[in-house]
Amino acid sequence: MASKGIGKGMSKRNKWIIGGVAGFVILFVLVAVFGTPSAELVFKDMNEKMLQTKSVTIDQKVAMKGTAEIGSRVYMDFSSNKDLMAKGSFSMDITAASNPMAITGDLIKIGDSNYARFSKLASSNKKIDATLNPVETKLKNEWIKVRNNDQYASFSESAFSFMANILPVPYANLNDVQRKEVLAILQDKSMYTISESSKVETAGVSAYKYIISYNKDQFKKAAKAIAGYVSYFKSDDSASGEITALTIWVNISTKQLIKAEYTGTTDSGEVTGTVSFSDYNKTQTVEKPSDYSIESELLN
Structure with missing residues (x-):
């Protein structure tokens, strides 16, 4: 009789185990089928999510063929639709053989006011480097309020100008x-x-990678609408340049852009670039420098 009782107990136990395993398998199948949204749905949701961006840190690398390479890492605060708040660092490597220069520094943008601080002004050309040495000595580690007619501080404008760009997969803080x-x-x-989409792992998360093209006229409509709501974004209908190849990575969980890689053309020639996004909606303080100068004052 005792052995029968044990047998019955074991039978119940086995049923619970088998039932638990079966339940786990069913749950796994349901997650596999319904847990991951489709590439099409994530792409659609991405557009809406990116238009709710209150702040973001953007790393950008741009190479203009045979001319220059520009890099920057900038925190951008979109809480105001009139005054952009931003801070970060930039680098510029002018590769033209006749006038090579290497420039690095920091930047701050508060509305229409731009500030730059150089950490390096140099050249591989000995004659040019000899000219830059005394300039670097006077400007290095000094905050400068950038003006249009500045000879050196205006170099930072290339880094500032990208902040006004509207990508074909745009970001903004709209109501x-x-x-x-x-x-x-x-x-x-x-x-x-969308010519191709695939699920990948990148930056430690699951993402969809998309190779896409876009309708230029339709994009101009979107850019014009965004620029109408956000004063620091610019919509230039006369621009002759365009992106000819675009690949983006979108976080499946958050529906936010992780990275965009593009090839395009400008009036100056071919351009390639990478734009990476991180730290969405993580607020940082952006303040103008407590002490700053005008470039001409430092150079005189």
């Missing part, structure tokens, strides 16, 4: 009404063509 208008343009069937 519900504004976002609805822009999304109607971006989510029109003619806007994007």
Whole structure:
């Protein structure tokens, strides 16, 4: 009789184990089928999510063929639609053989006021480097309020100018009404063509990688709408340059851009670039330098 009782107990136990395993298998299958949204849905949601960006840190590397390479890491605060707040670092390597220069420094942008601080002004050309040495000595580690006619501080404008760019997969901080208008343009069937999509692991997260093209006229409509709501973003209908190849990576969980790689053309020739996004909506303090000068004052 005792052995029968044990047998019954073991049978119940086995049933619980088998039932638990079966439940886990079913749950795993459900997660596999329903847990990961499709590439099409993530792409659609990405547009809306990126138009709710309050702040973000952007790493950018741009190479203009045979001319220059520009890099920057900048925190950007979009809490105001009138005054952009930003801070970070930049580098510029002018590769033109006749006038090579290497420039690095920091930058701050508060509305229309730009500030730059150089850490390096040098050249591989000995004659040019000899000219830059005394300039570097006077400007190095000094905050300068950038003006249009500055000879050296204006170099930082290349880093500042990218902040006004609107990508074909745009980011901004729009309210519900504004976002609805822009999304109607971006989510029109003619806007994007996804030629390839695949699930990948990048930057420690699961993402979809998309190779896309876009309708230039439709993008101009979206850019114009965004620029109408956010004064520091610029929409230039006369611009002749365009992105000819674009690959983006989107975080499947957050629906936010991780990275974009592009090839394009400008009036100066071919350009390639990488833009990486991190620290979404993590607020940092941006303040103007407590002490700054005008370039001409430091050089005299």
